Amino acid sequence: MQEVTDLSNNFYTGFFKSDHLSDRDKYLFAKPSPAYKFNIIGAGMIGQEHIRVTMLEGRATIHGIFDINTNSIANTGEFFRREYPAEPDLKVYETLEAVCHDPEVDGLIICTPNYTHKDVIKEAIKSGKHILVEKPMTTTVKDAREISNLAKDYESVFQIGLQYRHKSIYTEATHELLERKAAGNIKTISIVEHRVPFLDKVNQWNKFSHYSGGTMIEKCCHYFDLLNFYAQSKPEKVYATGGMDVNYHDFKYDGNASDIVDNAMVIVNYENGIKAQFNLCMFAPMFYEEIIVCGDKGRLKAYENDDFLPLNREKTYLEVLSGENGPAKTAHPCYPSVIQESGHNGATYYEHKYFIDNMERNHQSTATVEDGFWSIVVGEAAERSIKTGDVINIREMIDAEIGSKL
Structure with missing residues (x-):
């Protein structure tokens, strides 16, 4: 019965109505009691995404929130009451210390702006609780x-939110490349991201390298983590070219002009000889x-593609071509729609699922603190190379x- 109720809590209820049933008459739709309580530190857009997937996954619930911005607190409180009317109101904490050390809570999810992560983590880690911190872990190497170093011997789960690993296209790529070895020995890796500009944030911190770490760290740490992950090696040299060519030329906030790049091409050479771009x-x-x-x-x-056009075509695609070495394969990887739509095309959901699995000692591969470190290393090297035009030697940096x- 437990397996069935877990499945129903994840996605069956998104397709079927059961409000007319009393709790006594619910079997498939019976909701198991959550085993864990999480606090959200940083109650903005990403904080709400983490709330959504926590409640969807079902093994945990959200106990409380903390944010220094009163608008974010009010908005997230309203969101929670609207989406989860049967749940108790979120507890609102007055201090970082209080939200980190509440004995009722099992885990902390850190979603504050990048430049605050170090100080928040240093307090959170004192609690001994399970920690999930949004990417990037920090803004500098x-x-x-x-x-x-602080987390080296941490006994509880300490997971970094490099959740793109768990998007359906990359989950399938991992299986094909690292488990099935469909391409053989990897020699080159190429990743592309084409997208709209950075969205608005509270105090517009993501428009300034001082607060975000720069575009190569703030956004691209996801992709540098993937390059590192598939290369299965440490980066040796980085060369990048890029600029601020279109976005935010006329943008100022409190008199300060934006300084983030909006395009780049990055080359990474790895110690094992793999070349990536x-x-x-x-x-x-x-x-x-x-x-x-x-x-x-x-x-x-x-x-993976979303181009805002009213065309009936697949949003994902995967192909494996093996020539005479084996069968070819094409596919359209995806998750159940309620999961796919819950955040980052389902990646955040599985990030949470594996976070709780690891809490329960059912080991799942997720981004570690060391993975977070190396994603920032490549990002900072790329930022430096763009500014100087130099090839950056990673060991020297x-x-x-x-x-x-090292």
Whole structure:
């Protein structure tokens, strides 16, 4: 029975009405009592996404929220009451210390602006609770190493929100490339992101490199994590070119002009010889991601597309071409629609599912603190290369930044 009720809580109720039934008459639609309570630190748009997937996944509930912005607190409180009227109102905490150390709570989900992550994590880690922190872990290599050192022997789950690994196209790519070895030994990796500009945030912090870490860290850490993950190696050299060519030229906030790049091409050489590239455009009228991986036995291509057009066509595609080495494959990876629509095309849902699985010692592969560190390393190297025009030697950069050899 437990397996059936878990399934119904995840997505059956999104397709069938059961409000007319009393609790006594619910079997398939019986809702199991959540085993865990989470607090949300940072009650903005991403905080609401984490609330949504927590409630959808069902094994946990949201106990409370903390944010220094009163509008965000009010909006998220209203959102929660509207979407989950049967649940108790969210507890609103007055201080960071209070939200981190409430003994009723099992886990903390950190969704505050990038530049606050280090200080929030340093308080959260004192609690010993399970922690899920949104990407990027920090905004600099130096701060990222400080956090990774703090979390080195952390006994509870400490997961970084590099959830793109769990999008359906990348989940299938992982299976084909790293488990099935459909392309053989990987030699080159290419990732593309073409999308609309950065959206509005509270105090517009994402328009300024000082607060976000720069576009290469703020947004592109997702893709650098994927490059690192598929290369299964550490980056050796990074070269990047890019600029602020279209977006936010006339944008100012409190008298300060935006300074974030809106396009870039990044080359990464890995210690094991794999070569990778990343292409970013943030003034395209779509959301498009593509990965192409070539190995000595074949090639994989996958993409995800939302171009706002009223056309009846697939939003995802995956192909594996193996030539004489094996069968070819094409597919359209996806998740159940209620999961797919819950955030980042289902990736945030599975990030939460695996977070709780790991809490229950049912080990799932997720982004670790060390993974978070290396995604920031490539991002900071790309930012430096764009500014200077130099090829960045990763070992030299880290040694100069944190004073220790890798």
